Amino acid sequence: MARLFSKLKAIDFFKKIPSDLTEATLTGAWLSIVAAIIMVCLFMAELSSFLSTTSKTQLLVDRSPRNELLKVNFNISFPALSCEFATVDVSDSLGTKRLNLTKTVRKVPVSLDLERVGAAMDDHNHPLPKYDEEGKFDDVEDIDITVPLSHDNFQTTLARYPIVVINFYAPWCHWCQRLEPTWEAATKEVHDKYPEWDGRIRFAKVDCTQEMELCRSHFIQGFPSIRVFRKGHDDIYIQGMHEHEAYMGDRTKEALVAFADSLVPSAGQPHRKLASLMSAPKTPGCNLAGFVMVKKVPGTLHFVARSEGHSFDHTWMNMTHMVHSFHVGTRPSPRKYAQLKRLHPAGLTPDWADKLREEFFVSEHPQSTHEHYLQVVLTTIEPRHNRRTGAYDAYEYTVHSHTYQSDAIPSARFTYDLSPIQILVQETSRPWYQFLTTTCAIIGGVFTVAGILDAVLYQSFNAVKKMQLGKQG
Incomplete structure (x- = not known):
């Protein structure tokens, strides 16, 4: 054993020098x-x-699950687009088209200064109203063709009768042309049934091509628009604003006469209103906020005036808008935001997720359409711990905007295109x-x-x- 230990000493890497041979x-x-x-x-x-x-960054083909949907969030105000007709449509390159989305979109009236006025409006998809058969009243004689109201006698008429039902129309409008004989026949029957000495209700009409300012002052954007004005003595009327409602029912003689009959009991009672009537807009603008779920393919969000049974004068449409926010995906929680800020390859700029925030786009010419082209890139952050449960997808985009004039109805278009390349940022340790x-x-x-x-x-x-x-x- 002693000899073995003696041999092991020969392979000592750290041979010692006697202390008396060293010098400090x-x-x-x-x-x-x-x-x-x-x-x-x-x-x-x-x-x-x-x-x-540390973090490791890779570029790879997007590994998102097949058929995964993408959330597009928006909050946009249109100072000259009425909530009555403002709609959001979605289309994509696969041929999908969804018109007038309502379930995830909220509409709130706004003034020209973009101040919110009143509560959010209930939005419903109204079916195309029914009409009388064309030519039904061609053989009827002695129909009293009512003379359109003008700005000179408009207020006088409203003040004279407790209830006035007014048809705002344009002679060139197809729907107005179909309604015209029915409206005259219904007017005659209502006036015969409730003559001047009764004085509870009157039908009238306004030609918006002749009385443009009058129609615009009542925020008429689609033709025909049937409004119910109540004289009454409520505070709104005293302050100079006429409380009125919109009729969206069928446009047949029977329906209009029945509608007049249902209004007569409330004559002289300004606070008694029919539940079937919609509140007519009191402001010219609308704020649309919400989100849509879209497929991960190129597509477009259309903000446009749309209504079944109404026509629009394209020269009247002004699509000036303020983008309060427009972002893709889900906003990160404070913890994930701090994580993203720490691991993002180039850091986070104030507008990292919303390049359009608080941007204002003005229609300087009639029939102007605004188009915003967005290129969206996915960045996936994978922390060191809980890579599966703690991973976070952050969507960023670049945007290019321009305005052009066309013969189509003016709109605001947000076209998005997703990059097939995904940026993967993985947190690593030594x-x-x-x-x-x-x-x-x-x-x-x-x-x-x-x-x-x-x-x-x-x-x-x-x-x-x-x-x-x-x-x-």
Whole structure:
């Protein structure tokens, strides 16, 4: 056993020098102190680097699940588009078309200054109203063709009768042309049934091509628009604003006469209104806010005036709009936002997810359509812990906007196109063995360099002393 231990000593890497053969120097002491300080500083820096995490960025083909839907969020105000006709449509390159979305869209009337007025409006898809057969009243004689009201006698008429039902029309409108004979026949029957001495209800009409300012003052944007005006004595009327409602029912003689009959009992009672009537707009604009779920293919969001049974004068349509927000995907929680801000390859700018925020686009010419082209890129953040449950998808986009004039009805279009390339950012940490290797390298390297420097200085001092002794001898 003793011989075995004696042989093992022969392979000792760290052979010891007897202490009486070593010599301590003041230079060596200072170098040892400096080397120890350097070792400690480098070790602490390496420990900090080991405890911190780094990120690795890769570009790869989008790995989103097949048929996954994308959430597009928006909040946009149109100061000159009435909530009565404002709609949101979606179409995509696969041929999908969804018109007049209502379930996830909220509409709130706004003024020209974009101030919200009143509560959100209930939006419903109204079916195409029924009409009398064409030519039904061609053979009827002695129909009293009512003279359209003008700005001169409009207020006088409203003040004279408790209830006035007015048809705002345009002669060129197809639906107005179909309604005209029915309206005249219904007017005659209602006036015969409730003559002047009764004075509870009157039918009238306004030609909006002749009385443009009058129609615009009542926010008429689609033709025909049938409004119910109540004289009454309520506060709204005293302040100069006429409380009125919109009739959206069938446009047959029987339906209009029945509608007049249902209104008569409320004559002289301004606060009694029919539940079937819609509140007519009191402001010219509309704020549309909400979201839509779309397929991950190129598509377009259309903000446009649309209604079954109404025509629009394209020169009247003004699609000026303010984009309060427009972003793709889900907003991150504060924790995920901090994580995203820390790991994002280029950092986060204030508009990193919403390049259109608080942007204002003005229609300087009639029949102007605004188009915004968005290129959307997906960035996936995978933290070191819980990569599956803690991963977060962040969508960013670049946008280019322009305005053009066309013969089609003006609109605001948001066209989006998704990049097939996904940016994957993975949070990584250094392996423990690299930390140990680097620590050994720091200690051994500093010790070796200090030893070499000590040997050089020691030999240099000895050489200088020998030279001095040789000159003295």
